[in-house]
Amino acid sequence: MAKRGKVIRFPKAPAEPRDDRGFVEVRRCRDQSEALVVKSLFESEGIPCLLRTFLAHSVHPFTVGNQGEVVVLVPATDAPQARILLARIAPGPSFP
Numbered sequence: 001m002a003k004r005g006k007v008i009r010f011p012k013a014p015a016e017p018r019d020d021r022g023f024v025e026v027r028r029c030r031d032q033s034e035a036l037v038v039k040s041l042f043e044s045e046g047i048p049c050l051l052r053t054f055l056a057h058s059v060h061p062f063t064v065g066n067q068g069e070v071v072v073l074v075p076a077t078d079a080p081q082a083r084i085l086l087a088r089i090a091p092g093p094s095f096p
Contacts, residue, residue, distance in 0.1 A: 023050055023073040026082045035070035041085060047078045 029035040035051050042049040050073040074082045 022076050024076045024079050025071050027072040029070045031068050038072050
């Protein structure tokens with residue numbers, strides 16, 4: 001029987017995103033411009049914020065669908081306040 005080549009397994013994705021600094025996800029934005037607006041809102045309220053993406057926007061400035069998704073992370077202690085801010089600006093029915 002002929003000797004077979006070495007099989008290299010694909011790396012498995014982690015079950016949950018890990019962040020060693022205690023940051024949690026509060027929003028997923030479809031593109032970088034929306035994420036920058038959310039980041040500015042949080043920073044204007046004194047909430048530190050990180051943006052995480054798997055796409056280099058400087059290399060790929062145009063994306064299709066959720067390809068350019070950006071995750072907005074805030075410290076776990078500030079997450080409730082961040083969610084309240086997002087709920088306050090969420091589109092909803094307007095009352096006269």
